[in-house]
């Protein structure tokens with residue numbers, strides 16, 4: 001009897017689940033059918049497989065490990081002529097994607113309708129951040145936290161960090177010099193990752209963990225966590241549902257929480273001591289003393305909002321603040337290192353491929369810091385605002401981010417939020433994800449002159465000049481209230497690194513060598529030769545890979561030589 005009841009309950013549960021799956025599938029596919037009938041561009045579509053098979057020809061003629069953004073951008077060239085096209089990957093994705101490659105449509109989604117990020121991001125980011133954070137919070141919860149965190153990333157505060165950035169950049173060039181002296185091929189990405197992670201830990205937590213020179217548990221746990229992460233776009237189902245993931249990620253998360261909470265408590269104690277000293281001296285000062293770390297400034301903002309007297313009476317930091325702040329810090333450590341690392345690698349790569357641009361960049365450095373590159377670090381420490389004089393270097397970084405954007409932007413559509421393209425077609429975004437494809441938008445031939453060329457001078461062209469970037473077309477940091485909070489830091493950090501690196505080394509990619517080695521040695525050889533011919537994306541061997549963020553293929557194998565003094569440009 002009991003057995004029958006259990007069986008009935010189970011059957012009912014199974015039928016309900018299946019019914020739900022079929023219903024959502026039917027709803028999703030009906031919506032695509034409706035849009036197809038309305039003439040919205042899309043690849044060949046089927047009721048049963050959606051667009052899953054339509055991706056295959058693009059996957060076949062591009063590297064198998066190319067980032068999905070690269071494939072979607074290639075498809076945009078063929079299907080997105082009006083600035084948008086549709087992709088349906090149900091059941092791998094819960095709703096169809098409206099892929100956008102036109103700046104005007106992107107501006108409608110972001111600036112006009114301010115569409116929210118998908119709710120699904122909360123789940124995706126939880127293992128890395130621990131809980132709700134600036135990236136995943138919805139408007140009401142997000143606003144006060146963005147206000148609290150903004151001062152730490154302002155231009156004024158970023159410039160105060162420049163001496164610390166120089167310290168880290170000096171270690172970075174020492175590490176590269178060691179490689180240059182060994183004369184061996186090495187992967188640059190490991191070095192840029194360590195550099196940018198050390199920097200973001202300093203800027204966010206106000207502590208130097210010396211990660212470029214040794215092991216650090218917080219940094220290692222974070223990097224391991226990212227390695228194990230699935231970002232919902234894994235076609236490999238074993239990766240997607242790996243049963244070991246929860247255990248590994250739980251362990252890493254514990255380590256990160258312990259470290260971040262410990263640092264938070266230290267900053268609280270410092271601020272409290274400063275407050276006590278100020279009160280004893282009869283000064284009404286509650287702000288933290290000298291530290292300008294993101295978290296110290298956030299504590300300042302929070303305590304002044306919450307009537308500080310109450311908080312300073314406590315021995316431990318306010319639990320609610322500490323919990324959410326630790327999620328925010330973990331987010332900053334994550335998004336603040338790999339994106340900057342990737343951009344630094346691509347900046348150095350593009351310079352290596354364009355000797356005239358490299359020469360002009362070196363000449364700019366020589367004119368601002370004088371002929372001796374080894375003197376630049378001290379000058380920058382003493383006068384951080386010199387960075388602002390490096391306008392050509394900034395243009396080089398912007399142009400790199402145009403060609404190799406590290407992200408794309410996903411938004412949840414809303415009924416009534418209608419995007420209209422230049423050809424007069426309109427799509428109500430309700431029930432769709434709007435996927436603004438940065439690579440496609442930033443190399444859209446209908447918008448950009450000479451779209452695939454590396455031309456930093458376009459960033460110095462005055463309005464009205466044919467080369468001047470069109471409005472809304474550069475979206476590397478996105479626009480609107482949810483735009484990247486860290487962009488000032490990115491520009492300061494990469495310019496600092498360039499000042500120290502560009503006149504010290506010549507860096508050349510070594511993909512030929514690594515491909516040859518793979519072919520010649522071991523079983524990898526047969527795989528490598530099978531893939532021959534699809535090791536380039538848009539003619540580039542250093543194409544972007546990855547599942548969440550974008551990374552240079554193979555970690556960017558390279559060789560570095562030290563520049564002789566006589567080869568350096570005169571100021």
Ligand code: HEM
Pocket residue numbers: 117134135146331332333335336337339340343401405406407408409410475476477478481482483484485486487489490
């Ligand atoms: C080259 C480096 C970087 C690039 C290209 C980049 C790009 C972006 C983009 C495109 C977004 C918006 C995504 C969307 O709307 O869906 C974003 C958001 C964000 N970025 Fe960055 N980012 C970079 C570095 C950083 C750094 C160094 C930080 C510092 C911690 C940072 C923190 C954030 C945060 C917190 C958000 C969410 C903002 C909000 O919703 O309030 N990013 N970033």
